[in-house]
Amino acid sequence: MFITIIIFLLILGILVFIHEFGHFVVAKKMGVRVDEFGFGFPPRMLGIQLIKSKTIQKLSKEEVQSLEVDNYNLPDGQELTTQIITNHIEEVSQIVPAKKWRVVWGRDKAKQDLDNENSDKGTVYSINWIPLGGFVKIKGEQGEGAEDEDSFAHKKVWQRGAIILAGVVMNFLFTVILLSVGYFVGLPQDISEEPKGAIIQNIQVETAAILQGSPADQAGMKVGDVIISLDDQAVDNVESFRNYTALQEGKTIVLQIKRDTEILTKEIQPIEIKEAGRVAIGIGLIKTGLVSFPWYKAIYKGFESTLYLTKEIFAALYTLLKNLVTVQGGFEEVSGPVGIAVLTGRVAKMGFIYLLQFMALLSINLAIINFIPFPALDGGRFLFLIIEKIRRKPVDRKIEAVIHAIGFALLMLLVVVVTFKDVSQYSGALASLWSKIFH
Numbered sequence: 091m092f093i094t095i096i097i098f099l100l101i102l103g104i105l106v107f108i109h110e111f112g113h114f115v116v117a118k119k120m121g122v123r124v125d126e127f128g129f130g131f132p133p134r135m136l137g138i139q140l141i142k143s144k145t146i147q148k149l150s151k152e153e154v155q156s157l158e159v160d161n162y163n164l165p166d167g168q169e170l171t172t173q174i175i176t177n178h179i180e181e182v183s184q185i186v187p188a189k190k191w192r193v194v195w196g197r198d199k200a201k202q203d204l205d206n207e208n209s210d211k212g213t214v215y216s217i218n219w220i221p222l223g224g225f226v227k228i229k230g231e232q233g234e235g236a237e238d239e240d241s242f243a244h245k246k247v248w249q250r251g252a253i254i255l256a257g258v259v260m261n262f263l264f265t266v267i268l269l270s271v272g273y274f275v276g277l278p279q280d281i282s283e284e285p286k287g288a289i290i291q292n293i294q295v296e297t298a299a300i301l302q303g304s305p306a307d308q309a310g311m312k313v314g315d316v317i318i319s320l321d322d323q324a325v326d327n328v329e330s331f332r333n334y335t336a337l338q339e340g341k342t343i344v345l346q347i348k349r350d351t352e353i354l355t356k357e358i359q360p361i362e363i364k365e366a367g368r369v370a371i372g373i374g375l376i377k378t379g380l381v382s383f384p385w386y387k388a389i390y391k392g393f394e395s396t397l398y399l400t401k402e403i404f405a406a407l408y409t410l411l412k413n414l415v416t417v418q419g420g421f422e423e424v425s426g427p428v429g430i431a432v433l434t435g436r437v438a439k440m441g442f443i444y445l446l447q448f449m450a451l452l453s454i455n456l457a458i459i460n461f462i463p464f465p466a467l468d469g470g471r472f473l474f475l476i477i478e479k480i481r482r483k484p485v486d487r488k489i490e491a492v493i494h495a496i497g498f499a500l501l502m503l504l505v506v507v508v509t510f511k512d513v514s515q516y517s518g519a520l521a522s523l524w525s526k527i528f529h
Contacts, residue, residue: 106223112260123240130218137194137216261457268450270392276380304372465497
């Protein structure tokens with residue numbers, strides 16, 4: 091379980107860091123000063139900062155000059171020409187630029203001894219004590235310094251909008267990258283219809299759904315169980331499994347299944363199931379395999395799958411919000427940090443490629459949630475920019491700050507409620523962790 095927590099924190103940290111990195115890159119590109127870009131959350135452990143300075147150096151330069159004097163006529167009729175040669179030393183001032191990296195320890199050291207008008211304070215790249223993602227501190231985020239060209243508040247609406255949405259775009263692109271790598275290495279996928287041009291390995295039949303109260307449910311089968319054999323016969327086809335069990339009413343069949351790394355045996359009696367319209371044990375099966383593509387097709391499939399996931403998540407969010415508004419439930423389907431941590435542990439046991447797929451799903455979820463036009467989220471801040479563009483003047487900064495503060499408070503309340511639900515739902519897993527820590 092300790093490894094699960096570490097993996098969860100690592101995944102969360104990477105996803106948040108990638109999101110903040112998007113804000114950082116675009117802010118720099120737009121000419122906005124970034125005071126600090128940190129891995130993890132403060133307090134700061136240490137950082138490095140590039141200082142650009144200009145010093146004036148005086149250089150000495152020796153010059154030789156020739157001076158021609160008038161001609162003189164001598165008494166004997168000869169002509170004399172004289173020259174006076176002088177050495178002149180001239181001082182020349184030269185501005186010499188200099189760059190140096192300095193280590194920043196603690197909280198305020200970055201601000202000390204840097205007030206020289208000839209010094210340009212660069213971004214502090216920091217490592218912080220709380221290893222959860224990262225943050226970017228941009229000049230003018232709260233509307234200050236609007237008269238300075240390097241302030242966020244000074245920039246045009248489209249530039250500020252690009253900076254705000256950069257985190258969402260970065261998470262979207264990161265999902266594409268993860269899925270592209272996955273499709274190149276091989277991702278687990280439903281192969282009921284085999285994709286063209288794909289290389290398929292590790293073909294297996296696994297449970298995709300369990301009917302509540304059915305023989306399979308009573309026997310303790312779970313979604314994700316891989317069917318290895320049915321009455322000592324290898325299972326590699328969904329249709330043959332259904333046809334066989336349909337003829338076994340009242341008899342006991344023996345299933346050998348794989349769950350994570352365990353091999354389990356289940357004895358089940360098929361019965362007439364109305365929902366299926368035939369004799370069955372109450373499970374939905376899919377044929378899966380590791381699907382891989384050449385690198386150029388893998389990139390296309392990664393982008394295509396990201397778009398598909400985006401569409402499906404938006405549809406799921408719409409259904410969830412609709413059900414909540416119409417009081418039809420659906421809140422039990424929402425998971426918070428605890429639920430995601432438990433799921434991370436389960437996925438990690440299945441292998442790296444499943445964890446990669448899960449990470450891609452979390453990344454696109456983070457992008458979409460941040461895109462929602464709700465106060466305190468990137469989408470909410472972008473909505474204020476749209477209002478500013480329509481009104482041709484910004485919303486009062488104090489009013490906007492209050493709205494974002496209320497939105498943040500509501501989000502924190504939602505996190506607390508969802509976490510409480512997760513603790514109740516996964517109390518067994520949490521109790522196991524607690525006993526391992528304090529036993």
